[in-house]
Amino acid sequence: MSERRFPPVTEVGMLSLALIVAGGIYLSAHLPQHVPLGPAIALLITSAVLMVINLLSLTRVPGFAWQRFADVAKWALLAYVITAGLIEYSFLQNHLRGGALVVLTLSLVVYAVHVPVLIGFTVARYADE
Amino acid sequence: MAAADVTAGPAEAPPHGPPAVPDFEIVPRKGLIPVALTFIALIVIIALDKLWSLEFLHVVFGSAWTILDLFLGFALGPILGSLSVPARIEMTTKLLPKMVLIMPTIVTVTLAAGWQLGNVLGTVQSSYPNHGWIVASYIVVGIMAVVALGLLEPANIGVLVELKKPRPNPVVIEKLMKRFIYTAAVTGVMQIATFVIMTKVATG
Numbered sequence: 001m002s003e004r005r006f007p008p009v010t011e012v013g014m015l016s017l018a019l020i021v022a023g024g025i026y027l028s029a030h031l032p033q034h035v036p037l038g039p040a041i042a043l044l045i046t047s048a049v050l051m052v053i054n055l056l057s058l059t060r061v062p063g064f065a066w067q068r069f070a071d072v073a074k075w076a077l078l079a080y081v082i083t084a085g086l087i088e089y090s091f092l093q094n095h096l097r098g099g100a101l102v103v104l105t106l107s108l109v110v111y112a113v114h115v116p117v118l119i120g121f122t123v124a125r126y127a128d129e
Numbered sequence: 130m131a132a133a134d135v136t137a138g139p140a141e142a143p144p145h146g147p148p149a150v151p152d153f154e155i156v157p158r159k160g161l162i163p164v165a166l167t168f169i170a171l172i173v174i175i176a177l178d179k180l181w182s183l184e185f186l187h188v189v190f191g192s193a194w195t196i197l198d199l200f201l202g203f204a205l206g207p208i209l210g211s212l213s214v215p216a217r218i219e220m221t222t223k224l225l226p227k228m229v230l231i232m233p234t235i236v237t238v239t240l241a242a243g244w245q246l247g248n249v250l251g252t253v254q255s256s257y258p259n260h261g262w263i264v265a266s267y268i269v270v271g272i273m274a275v276v277a278l279g280l281l282e283p284a285n286i287g288v289l290v291e292l293k294k295p296r297p298n299p300v301v302i303e304k305l306m307k308r309f310i311y312t313a314a315v316t317g318v319m320q321i322a323t324f325v326i327m328t329k330v331a332t333g
Contacts, residue, residue: 014279021271029264033255072286075156083237086168090241093175094248115278122283123290126301 006125007057013118016050019043020107027100037099044107051114058121065127073120077112084112149215150297153222155289160230171238175245183249186242190235191327195320197231198273202314209310218292221306225289232277232285240270252330259330266326273316281316284308 023043027035058064088108091101174182205224209217247253252263284305291297291305 010279014275017275017279021275025267025271028267030255031253083233086237086241090175090244118279119283119286122287126291
């Protein structure tokens with residue numbers, strides 16, 4: 001199989017996920033004490049930027065199978081929004097509030113969007129083979 | 130796993146013809162019912178905030194997660210690799226659609242119920258004496274999550290979509306199945322660390 005060249009979407013996606021996981025661990029490890037949000041915000045922003053870079057890099061791939069990508073990613077998005085919602089519900093039930101809740105919620109948004117992107121990309125990259 | 134000729138076997142396919150792949154659903158619709166019921170139970174049990182029911186959910190689903198990872202990575206994976214080509218195709222089209230539903234469900238329930246349980250027991254508080262072990266469990270779960278979400282789950286879906294094509298590409302299937310089995314093995318090894326941490330936390 002002569003494989004087409006693609007940007008390192010999976011690798012960048014894993015790095016992005018690792019960063020929000022690290023931010024979540026940092027915040028969770030300090031509960032219920034007040035914890036400086038700076039490191040967690042920095043990790044979240046870097047993770048979100050990597051997600052945007054991933055999507056932009058896909059737009060630069062000639063002939064990328066966007067239809068196949070969308071067919072798969074939209075259902076994956078639905079599934080991961082539900083799981084993210086359940087985790088968010090658990091946070092809210094435990095009276096997590098303030099900046100930590102905002103950071104963790106946005107981290108869940110990155111998770112719920114980036115994982116479907118990775119699934120859609122894995123399918124779409126082989127769409128024409 | 131040597132899945133290189135998963136679609137290229139002579140037993141049920143004419144030479145150079147499309148492989149014989151049984152009909153299957155990538156996401157089994159009937160399976161969505163127990164998944165929905167499980168999530169409803171999770172919501173109710175978290176809202177009730179009772180120790181036994183939270184412990185039940187966390188232990189049962191956490192055990193299922195651990196056992197599945199170990200079984201897939203170290204038992205079923207090597208078996209799949211040694212099956213005949215038609216048997217391998219049949220096994221793949223029956224197993225992987227179920228995994229699409231089972232794995233995200235047990236992971237979500239384990240983590241959400243575990244977080245709530247940790248709040249009830251006080252183990253997630255930084256004042257808890259074994260807090261270092263709890264943080265270690267976050268790290269182990271975090272690594273498993275990144276591997277599973279970034280590699281395993283996309284490979285699972287990718288294999289199924291490829292097998293749905295009129296002419297599945299055996300090289301693509303081999304590549305993605307290898308990724309699926311190897312990452313299952315990695316998370317299986319990480320689950321051994323989970324055993325150590327959770328038994329340590331449970332015994333104080």
